[in-house]
Amino acid sequence: LAKTTQPISMDSYEGQEVNITCSHNNIATNDYITWYQQFPSQGPRFIIQGYKTKVTNEVASLFIPADRKSSTLSLPRVSLSDTAVYYCLVGVYSGGYQKVTFGTGTKLQVIP
Amino acid sequence: DVKVTQSSRYLVKRTGEKVFLECVQDMDHENMFWYRQDPGLGLRLIYFSYDVKMKEKGDIPEGYSVSREKKERFSLILESASTNQTSMYLCASSLSPGIEQYFGPGTRLTVT
Numbered sequence: 001l002a003k004t005t006q007p008i009s010m011d012s013y014e015g016q017e018v019n020i021t022c023s024h025n026n027i028a029t030n031d032y033i034t035w036y037q038q039f040p041s042q043g044p045r046f047i048i049q050g051y052k053t054k055v056t057n058e059v060a061s062l063f064i065p066a067d068r069k070s071s072t073l074s075l076p077r078v079s080l081s082d083t084a085v086y087y088c089l090v091g092v093y094s095g096g097y098q099k100v101t102f103g104t105g106t107k108l109q110v111i112p
Numbered sequence: 113d114v115k116v117t118q119s120s121r122y123l124v125k126r127t128g129e130k131v132f133l134e135c136v137q138d139m140d141h142e143n144m145f146w147y148r149q150d151p152g153l154g155l156r157l158i159y160f161s162y163d164v165k166m167k168e169k170g171d172i173p174e175g176y177s178v179s180r181e182k183k184e185r186f187s188l189i190l191e192s193a194s195t196n197q198t199s200m201y202l203c204a205s206s207l208s209p210g211i212e213q214y215f216g217p218g219t220r221l222t223v224t
Contacts, residue, residue, distance in 0.1 A: 043202050043215025087154070101171065104154035
């Protein structure tokens, strides 16, 4: 399984764009990249998933360079409610039962 | 709406007790997971199940067992609880391990 590395914590002011980068140097050809968000006292919640280039949804964008050894989650104009832990994980998108692994995540603190 | 429920939000048990944590999902998902979450260690996979009566060890299965007799229910069993099993336990389900997992609210277990 590809191991991921993320910054332990980040601070950002309200209204700014936040970019959280994840490193996954040994990503396999058929691995997808997925990001989750977790608020205190809750289970993680899926944000976005991608394979290459760029993916955008109503919550975030995910940028994946051609070599796929890293990815960047971009949160536009963060608010205080975006304060959470963000996890990057890499796993196989298939009907098989290979498991994915969560890392320690990045704790984002949004400051007023 | 997707729903994963866990039998208890908080549980206090004594060392040596047998502990059952139950998880139920209403989405007809094939795959179910048990994680534990500890400060500084992120989420770690204990066991997962890709079908009824099928199970696969995760990263930290020692001291735990699981049971999946029905598709919607996945139980985590601590055969003889120990203080180092004090943790937050999170259950999740998904159509496939590599794609979006839906998490329950978690059970905070304290073993004294």
